[in-house]
Amino acid sequence: MAKIFSGIKPTGVVTLGNYLGAMKQFVELQEEHEAFYCVVDLHSITVQLDRVELMDNTRKLAALYLACGLDPEKSTIFVQSEVKAHAQLGWMLTCIAGMGELSRMTQYKDKSQNSENIGAGLFVYPTLMAADILLYGTELVPVGDDQKQHVELTRDLAERFNKRYYETFTIPEPLIQKEGARIMSLTNPVKKMSKSDANAKGFISMLDEPNVIRKKIKSAVTDSSGVISFDRENKPGISNLLEIYSLSTDTPIDDLVERYKDSNYGTFKQDVAEAVVAMLEPIQNRYHELVDSAELDAILDAGREKAEAVANKNLAKIEKAMGLNRKR
Ligand code: AQP
Numbered sequence: 001m002a003k004i005f006s007g008i009k010p011t012g013v014v015t016l017g018n019y020l021g022a023m024k025q026f027v028e029l030q031e032e033h034e035a036f037y038c039v040v041d042l043h044s045i046t047v048q049l050d051r052v053e054l055m056d057n058t059r060k061l062a063a064l065y066l067a068c069g070l071d072p073e074k075s076t077i078f079v080q081s082e083v084k085a086h087a088q089l090g091w092m093l094t095c096i097a098g099m100g101e102l103s104r105m106t107q108y109k110d111k112s113q114n115s116e117n118i119g120a121g122l123f124v125y126p127t128l129m130a131a132d133i134l135l136y137g138t139e140l141v142p143v144g145d146d147q148k149q150h151v152e153l154t155r156d157l158a159e160r161f162n163k164r165y166y167e168t169f170t171i172p173e174p175l176i177q178k179e180g181a182r183i184m185s186l187t188n189p190v191k192k193m194s195k196s197d198a199n200a201k202g203f204i205s206m207l208d209e210p211n212v213i214r215k216k217i218k219s220a221v222t223d224s225s226g227v228i229s230f231d232r233e234n235k236p237g238i239s240n241l242l243e244i245y246s247l248s249t250d251t252p253i254d255d256l257v258e259r260y261k262d263s264n265y266g267t268f269k270q271d272v273a274e275a276v277v278a279m280l281e282p283i284q285n286r287y288h289e290l291v292d293s294a295e296l297d298a299i300l301d302a303g304r305e306k307a308e309a310v311a312n313k314n315l316a317k318i319e320k321a322m323g324l325n326r327k328r
Contacts, residue, residue, distance in 0.1 A: 003170070004033045005138040007040035007080065010057035011047065014064055016204040016276065017183035017193035020247045021144030025177060027069040029142055035075040036136050036307060037065060042080050042087060042128060046121035047111075047196070060287075063296055064206055067287035078303035080132065085311035089131035090124075092322060093157050096164065097127050101156070105149060130154035135311045138172045145181035146192055148174050166321035180247045186220040189236035207284060210277045217241070217273040228260040228268055238265070241272050248275040 006026060008018055026037055039061045044054055058079055065077055080086050102108065105126055112118040129150050133141055134157075141151050151174035158169035185191045185202035193203045201216055208216070222237035230253050232239045246253045260268050290296050319325055 002033045002139040003137050004029050004035040004140050004142065004175075005038070005133050005136045005172075006036075006142050007038035007043075007132060008061060009040050009043045010054060010061045011044045011049065012057065012195035013060060013205040013207050015183075015193050015195045016206065016244065017144070018195065019068065019206055020180035020183050020244070021177070022142060023065070023068050024180070024247070025142040025175070026065075026075070029140075029175075030071060030074040033140070036138075036310075037070055037075050037077050038080045038132065038307075039065070039078070040080045040129075040132065042090075043125060046119055046125050059296070060207070060291060062300055063287050063291040064283070066290055066296070066299065067283045072299045072303065076303050076306045077299060078307045079300060082300075082304045083307045083311050085135055085308070085315040086128065086131055089135055089315060089318060090128035092318065092324075093130050093134070093161070094124050094127040096160055097124070097130075097153075097157060101153060102126060105153065107146065107150070126150045126153050127157070130157045133172050134158055134169045135314055136307075137170045137310075137314065139170055140175045141172050142175040144192075145176055148176060161321075165323075168318055168321045179243060179253075183244060184236060184240040186216055186237075186240075189221055189240045204276065206280060207287065208280075210281075213277050213280070214270075214273040217269050217276065220269065222265055226264065228263060228265070229257055230254075238268075241269065245272045245275050248272075248279040 006022060008014060008022065014023070026035065029035055039058050041054065041058050044057070049057075062077065062079065066072070070077055102123055108123060108125070111122055129147075130153065133151070133154050141147075141154075143151060151172065155171050155173075158171050162169055183193045185193050185197060186204070187199055187202040191202075195203060195205070197203050201219060204213055204216055220237060220241060222241075223235055225235065227235075228238055228242070229235060230239050230242050242253050242256055245251070245256055260271075
């Protein structure tokens with residue numbers, strides 16, 4: 001049994017990419033491991049969001065965690081800003097991180113590229129993520145491929161801290177699936193699907209209505225060869241749809257390629273859309289029951305208490321290692 005931590009930012013409604021790349025794994029892992037899953041709202045304020053929208057997104061994401069199958073009897077499910085130790089450890093780790101290593105983070109480079117006002121929070125985001133992970137003695141971090149570099153930085157910071165101060169942190173490993181680790185945008189299949197994409201046609205939200213999903217998949221960018229085969233480099237659009245179809249139905253990609261070898265893109269896209277609709281239907285139904293319920297609040301309150309107990313105990317040890325608090 002390993003200790004697991006992961007989280008998702010409530011910057012919008014989670015996408016099929018977040019689900020297939022991360023959340024689906026969260027559910028499988030809770031069966032055999034001690035898992036902490038967090039709605040990382042402190043990470044969301046690295047970009048400017050409407051306050052009511054952010055609170056709403058936080059609630060929606062927590063309801064989706066449960067609707068996807070996270071079970072509060074098996075996992076600890078909570079909201080990051082409610083456990084204050086995350087921000088405290090985030091600051092402590094920022095103090096041992098270097099400007100050079102933070103500037104090398106590709107997510108920072110990508111996100112700051114087209115922005116005039118780059119917040120300092122965006123720059124130090126990885127140190128808060130390191131704090132999230134290290135606070136729970138985490139051994140495994142299930143993430144999509146885009147977060148691998150941040151987990152590697154977490155390992156470096158933990159090793160540095162252990163050498164500089166005291167053997168305090170467990171060194172975590174990223175856990176990245178072979179398939180689904182990078183679901184691509186439907187309008188630009190060489191770019192990853194993101195919930196904050198300004199073009200809503202690029203992503204499928206977990207709460208999109210069936211007809212919206214059908215339309216988005218129908219208009220997904222493909223190519224003109226008309227052949228259904230898996231070739232990420234030369235056929236990124238069709239390969240992305242094959243991956244989505246495969247993960248939505250638990251069917252190997254090779255079987256799908258064989259099944260559709262004489263089909264056209266129209267028929268194939270229709271079937272992909274129906275597979276996604278069928279997979280999301282029970283999740284959406286359960287989500288609607290939960291999102292405004294008192295049950296959701298009770299689960300998050302209990303989750304906060306459980307997370308806080310572990311986090312505060314570990315934070316006290318880390319503070320001691322670093323020399324914080326007065327001498328007695
Ligand atoms: N397209 C994707 N394919 C596979 N996995 C993905 N993840 C994100 N996009 C894809 C994984 O989802 C988890 C939660 O991500 P996050 O919300 O914390 O941050 P992110 O990676 O920046 O996700 P988005 O959707 O792109 O958010 P915005 O648009 O706000 O930046 C992570 O494990 C991530 O790898």
